[in-house]
Each structure stands twice: as structure tokens, then as C-alpha cells.
Amino acid sequence: MSRRGRRRTGVRRYLNPVTVGGLLLVVVTAAPLYWMAVTSFKSPVEAGASPPTPFPEDPTLDNYRHALDAADMGRYLYNSAVVCVSSTVIVLALALLAGYALARLPMRGRGPVMVGLLMISVFPVIAVVTPLYLVERELGLLNSHAGLIIPYVAFHLPFAVWMLRNSLLDLPRELEEAATIDGAGVLRTLRSVILPGAGPALFTAGVFTFAATWTEFLMALTLNSENDFRTIPVGIAIYGDRYQVPYGVIFAAAMAATVPVALLVLVFRRAVLSGLTDGAVKG
Incomplete structure (x- = not known):
């Protein structure tokens, strides 16, 4: 084959519909993130300029300083960290035990239980947020970390149980039997x-739970109205006043909230994909 023929073959290989569609999806997804990152380094005048500049002409870190100091973003980040880490740890602990029970212990109605778990995992939050508010008001859980941790665990536990159960189905029973023969108890075997x-499945469930709770907005806005217990999504949404919108500070706070989760997924993407495909064919 001639050089021109090989060149045409290479061009056709990279210009197929799947590749072009993937590139378009990357551009559409990355464009808002790029604009948020660029604006976070702009001065207030440049951030509100028309037409907007594609790059900051005079980059500044003042937006980040103001977001962490004057805008209480440090407090919001702390609240989000406490709620998300606590929710993730509780979800993983309960999901491991429940997934093991569904995968190993004999029980009736296993199929309906699994279907119920899937139905709960896709249930819309907006349908229960009002009754949840009324219940937590009666229990005195409004404006507290526990008031968010409990519903977060309830909403994200079903998906984690489903994933752990499917993963444990692939684990050979002979390993547990060998541990029992060696004298290991239940806790040591576990x-x-x-x-x-x-x-892998445990790690993937943890990443998904942490990311979902970190970015959750509706319940955090409804259940925690006091500033001392607001999480970072709510803090970003309410920042500003009736006369101006400080886009640079808002985008700086959004970057501070987005980067940790994005880095977590990027660094451990192989483990996440392994957990998603582990036991995927099991029902």
C-alpha cells in the first residue's frame, strides 16, 4: 500500500462516527469546566467584561482567597467533608454486610429484594424531600450533620448493596470454607x-457515594438552612447579593469543591471501572 493509501486509511480510522461523537461529547462536557477554571482567575472587571476573554489577561488568586476567607467557604467545605465521609463509611459498612447476606445466606424473596433495591436507588429525591423535612423537624434533626447523613445513607445504600452482592457472587466459596477449616471465625473470614x-466493588461504591453526597443540593438546601451547617453546593448557590454576582469568587469556590472529587475519580479510574464490571453479568 502506498503512503497516500495508508494516510487515507488512518484518517478514516480516526474520523469514524464513534470517534467524532466521543470528541464532541468531551468538548461539550469540558467546555463549562474550562470556563469555570478560567473565570476563577479573572478580576471582577474582567470576569464581567463583554465580550468575554478566553484567557485571564491578568491572572489573580484573589478570588480563591476571598472564597476561603470572607465567604465562609472553609466552613462549607468542612461540613461537606464531615457529612460525605461519614455517609460513605456507614454505607460501605452496611453494604458489605447486606451484600454478603444476599450473596451467601439462604433466604426467600431474594429476587423481590434486589428489585426493590434498584427501585429505591432511582427514586427521585424531590418526591420525598418535603415529608423528610417534616419528619426531621419532629425529631429535631434539622440543621445538623446527622440530619443529612441519615437520608444520604438511606438513598445511596441500595446501589452499594447491589454492587457488593454482585461482586461477592464471583468470590469462590472454597476460600471461605478453607478459612473456616483453618479455624477462622466470621469476623476473621470477613x-x-x-x-x-x-x-474493587467496595472502592467503586465508595467513590460513587462520596461524589453523589458531595454534590447533592436539594436535601442540603431544605434540611440545613442555618449557615453553620450548610454544605459547599448550597454555600456556592446562595453567595452574592441583590446588586451584584461575583462570578470570579463563585467559580473559585466551585473549583475548590470540584477538583478533589475529579482528582479522586481520575487517579482511581481503573479501580472504579474494575468495580463496575466486576460481577456485572450476575443478576
């Missing part, structure tokens, strides 16, 4: 055999 085998 720690030495089950945890390593369910590691």
Missing part, C-alpha cells in the same frame, strides 16, 4: 477473605 475479594 476481614481476611471477603474484604480483599470485594475490594
